Amino acid sequence: xxxxxxxxxxxxxxxxxxxxxxxxxxxxxxxxxxxxxxxxxxxxxxxxxxxxxxxxxxxxxxxxxxxxxxxxxxxxxxxxxxxxxxxxxxxxxxxxxxxxxxxxxxxxxxxxxxxxxxxxxxxxxxxxxxxxxxxxxxxxxxxxxxxxxxxxxxxxxxxxxxxxxxxxxxxxxxxxxxxxxxxxxxxxxxxxxxxxxxxxxxxxxxxxxxxxxxxxxxxxxxxxxxxxxxxxxxxxxxxxxxxxxxxxxxxxxxxxxxxxxxxxxxxxxxxxxxxxxxxxxxxxxxxxxxxxxxxxxxxxxxxx
Numbered sequence: 399x400x401x402x403x404x405x406x407x408x409x410x411x412x413x414x415x416x417x418x419x420x421x422x423x424x425x426x427x428x429x430x431x432x433x434x435x436x437x438x439x440x441x442x443x444x445x446x447x448x449x450x451x452x453x454x455x456x457x458x459x460x461x462x463x464x465x466x467x468x469x470x471x472x473x474x475x476x477x478x479x480x481x482x483x484x485x486x487x488x489x490x491x492x493x494x495x496x497x498x499x500x501x502x503x504x505x506x507x508x509x510x511x512x513x514x515x516x517x518x519x520x521x522x523x524x525x526x527x528x529x530x531x532x533x534x535x536x537x538x539x540x541x542x543x544x545x546x547x548x549x550x551x552x553x554x555x556x557x558x559x560x561x562x563x564x565x566x567x568x569x570x571x572x573x574x575x576x577x578x579x580x581x582x583x584x585x586x587x588x589x590x591x592x593x594x595x596x597x598x599x600x601x602x603x604x605x606x607x608x609x610x611x612x613x614x615x616x617x618x619x620x621x622x623x624x625x626x627x628x629x630x631x632x633x634x635x636x637x638x639x640x641x642x643x644x645x646x647x648x649x650x651x652x653x654x655x656x657x658x659x660x661x662x663x664x665x666x667x668x669x670x671x672x673x674x675x676x677x678x679x680x681x682x683x684x685x686x687x688x689x690x691x692x693x694x695x696x697x698x699x700x701x702x
Contacts, residue, residue, distance in 0.1 A: 399614045400424060400489070405442050406651035406662070410644050411617055412454040414636060415624040419455040421530075424486040426499065427462030431470045437478050442652075448481040457528070461486040463498045463509065465516035472517045472527075482526040482554075485514055487544070490532070490563040501563035504535045507543040514551035526554040530590075530612075533575055534562045545579045545587075555586040557612045560602075567615075576606035588612050594619065594673075599627045619669045638676045639702050646697050649690055656690050663693065 400423045403411075408420050422441045425432065443449055443456040450456060458480040462468050472483045487510055489500030496502075503509055510529075518527045529548045533541050548556045558579055560571040571592035580587040589608035593599050594616045603609060617623050621644060622636040629635065636644075648666065653659035664685065670677035680700075684693050 400491070402618060402665075403614060404662075405440075406648055406653070407618065407666070408443070408454075408456065409450055409452075409651060410648045411621055412450040412452045413647070414621055414640070414644065415617060416628050417454050417617075417624055419457055419482070420450070421457045421459050421484050424459045424461040424489060424500075425471070426494075427460050427464065427467050427471050429464065429467060431467070431474055434474075434478060437475060441475075441480070444475075444479045448479045455481045457482040457484045457526075459484040459486050459530070460517075461489060461494065461499045463503065463513065465513050468513055469516045469520035472521050476521050476525050480525070482528065483517055483521060484557075485517060485527070485529040487529055487531040487548075488557075488559050490566055495535075495563070501532050501535050504531060504540060504544050504563070507540050507547040510544050511547035511551045514548050514553055518552035527552065528555050528557065529553050530557045530559070532559045532562055533565075533572065536562065536564045538562060538575065541575070542579065542582055545583055549583050549585050553585060555588060556583070557588040557590050560589065560591040560606070571602075573602045573605035576608055580607045586610060590614070593623075595623070596626045596630060596632050600630075615669070618666065620673050638674065641670070641674070641677075642697050642701050646694060649694055649697075659690060660688065660693075663690075 404423060412420060425440050438444060441456055441458055448456055458475045460468055460471060486500055487503050494500040514529055531544055545556060558576055560573050560576055569592055573589060576587060576589050587608050588610045589602050589606045590612040593602055593611055593613050599611055613623060622634060625635045649663055667677055667681050671681045684696060687693055
């Protein structure tokens with residue numbers, strides 16, 4: 399997710415989570431092959447055999463509407479070490495949709511097919527190509543058409559966020575709407591959207607019929623969520639002390655600017671405060687701090 403699951407967050411979450419693989423923020427493709435430093439900016443894991451420090455594979459995700467340029471950039475990503483390519487047809491952002499990127503393309507299933515097919519044909523057969531979609535743009539009229547378009551283009555699997563662009567991120571997610579997609583396709587369908595707890599994961603699987611789950615904001619808010627799901631635990635598996643250590647690791651990660659890292663850390667702490675009372679108390683203490691070292695000192699002093 400743009401601005402959320404960046405390389406630093408991927409490093410932290412995969413160090414404690416139980417992920418099969420993760421996906422970069424989308425890399426926007428327009429009219430050129432991007433320079434290598436852009437690929438490394440979005441996916442520094444390419445310099446580590448396409449994996450995070452803990453060994454979790456990282457798939458490179460593209461967003462765009464030009465089949466030739468998407469194909470060319472996919473070829474370059476694979477040459478740099480990408481283990482898989484994902485294509486974004488789910489982004490609901492107005493600025494992205496206004497330039498015919500993301501979920502707006504779900505009104506054009508034939509274009510979705512063309513783009514996925516172009517990338518599939520461009521990269522070696524052993525490199526998986528997948529796609530992320532929503533139930534639709536403003537409605538669900540082309541839900542099955544888009545799913546079939548992705549499958550027929552040669553995708554290895556499709557991840558479906560169980561809301562339309564019009565729904566945004568407003569609860570609920572319509573997990574039951576994934577059932578007809580799963581039944582219609584031969585490829586794997588991965589469920590996504592509004593999975594915050596182990597109970598949510600079980601309910602999503604029940605309603606959607608999907609075994610596999612893609613988790614974004616839930617994993618950021620509750621870093622041990624994937625472990626809880628795998629172990630069928632409704633109680634936390636990481637202590638607040640564990641989470642403090644994770645926060646220090648996050649802050650000490652590479653960042654362009656101190657103010658940028660301040661914003662990212664406070665964003666994360668704000669999200670965790672929805673789940674952890676300790677995070678809410680900490681948020682009240684650090685929200686006005688403008689120096690990273692002061693936050694680190696406070697975190698280290700709090701460690702037991």
